[in-house]
Amino acid sequence: MVWNEDSAAEWAAQLRRGVLELCVLGAIAEEPRYGYELVTALAATAPLAAVEGTVYPLLRRLKQAGLVETTWRESTSGPPRQYYRLTPIGRRALRSMRTSWRDLVQGVDTFAGEMVG
Amino acid sequence: MTEQTDARSDYLQRFDHSLAQMGAADRMELVAEIRSHIAEAEQAGSPLEGILERLGTPDRLARGYAVTSLVSNTQARSPIRVVRAAALLTTMSLSSLLVVPVLVVTSLGFVVSGVLAVLAGIAGLGLGPETVRISPPTYAGAMAAIAVGVGVIGVGLLAGLGLRAYVSWAARALRTARLLN
Numbered sequence: 001m002v003w004n005e006d007s008a009a010e011w012a013a014q015l016r017r018g019v020l021e022l023c024v025l026g027a028i029a030e031e032p033r034y035g036y037e038l039v040t041a042l043a044a045t046a047p048l049a050a051v052e053g054t055v056y057p058l059l060r061r062l063k064q065a066g067l068v069e070t071t072w073r074e075s076t077s078g079p080p081r082q083y084y085r086l087t088p089i090g091r092r093a094l095r096s097m098r099t100s101w102r103d104l105v106q107g108v109d110t111f112a113g114e115m116v117g
Numbered sequence: 118m119t120e121q122t123d124a125r126s127d128y129l130q131r132f133d134h135s136l137a138q139m140g141a142a143d144r145m146e147l148v149a150e151i152r153s154h155i156a157e158a159e160q161a162g163s164p165l166e167g168i169l170e171r172l173g174t175p176d177r178l179a180r181g182y183a184v185t186s187l188v189s190n191t192q193a194r195s196p197i198r199v200v201r202a203a204a205l206l207t208t209m210s211l212s213s214l215l216v217v218p219v220l221v222v223t224s225l226g227f228v229v230s231g232v233l234a235v236l237a238g239i240a241g242l243g244l245g246p247e248t249v250r251i252s253p254p255t256y257a258g259a260m261a262a263i264a265v266g267v268g269v270i271g272v273g274l275l276a277g278l279g280l281r282a283y284v285s286w287a288a289r290a291l292r293t294a295r296l297l298n
Contacts, residue, residue, distance in 0.1 A: 035150055036157035043171065053173030056150065057181035064185065072149075078156040080149070 017058075020050055022101055024062060025086060025094040034073075034081035035059070059084060067093050121165050125155055128169055135179030138205050139186065147182060180209060187288040196277065203284045206291075213287055220280040227273030234266030 027038055039055045062068045067090035072080045129152055136144045158168040172178055187202050206213040241259030
């Protein structure tokens with residue numbers, strides 16, 4: 001296979017997708033958050049390159065995979081809000097993703113550090 | 118203001134329409150989630166136009182969700198769910214428009230004709246109900262019909278497995294390509 005712009009874009013997309021999952025799970029680790037709050041917080045973090053239209057389907061997938069669960073709650077200021085929180089499986093997934101992420105960053109830094117200098 | 122209301126309800130209506138392939142309960146929940154998002158964002162002071170732009174077109178947003186449920190549907194064993202996923206896939210990728218119908222028709226066609234051949238063979242052996250018995254029975258011909266029938270059913274089932282594998286592969290490819298642009 002030839003390495004071209006498409007493969008570079010696909011590689012970057014895959015990398016970000018995995019990282020974004022970690023960010024979503026991490027964002028609701030402390031307390032449940034509702035869709036708008038969660039999605040805009042992620043979308044506001046530029047390096048993640050996440051937009052609302054792609055984060056919502058991701059939330060759905062995490063729910064279908066049993067990593068998060070949702071409940072609807074009335075809001076005083078508008079339509080009901082859907083709150084997302086971790087399931088026990090989601091919590092386990094988050095723990096192992098965090099470990100993998102730290103190991104990865106450490107490993108990459110070992111080499112990337114030399115190259116930057 | 119009414120123009121805003123129109124744009125909002127138009128967006129939600131088109132989104133709902135684009136979710137037509139999903140179950141009613143899923144559809145209602147997804148529309149409620151997006152409605153809630155738009156209301157919150159407007160309250161936070163964002164202009165409607167920008168909010169809708171960041172959600173993507175209703176069709177594109179619905180496809181994002183469809184790819185999501187597609188991937189979990191293709192893990193299913195139920196042929197109905199696999200065929201439903203396959204049907205959804207044909208609306209999303211051009212190659213599927215060719216591959217899916219060929220595999221579905223091959224699979225169904227081979228299984229049905231295989232079953233018919235076996236039934237004909239059984240009838241030929243004189244084992245079937247009185248009314249469908251063919252006389253005089255030719256033993257060799259009937260046995261051949263049964264053997265061919267079983268073989269043909271096998272090919273049909275293989276095509277079915279092929280369909281499941283293709284749908285699963287294509288769904289993953291689509292997800293990689295679309296989920297993050």
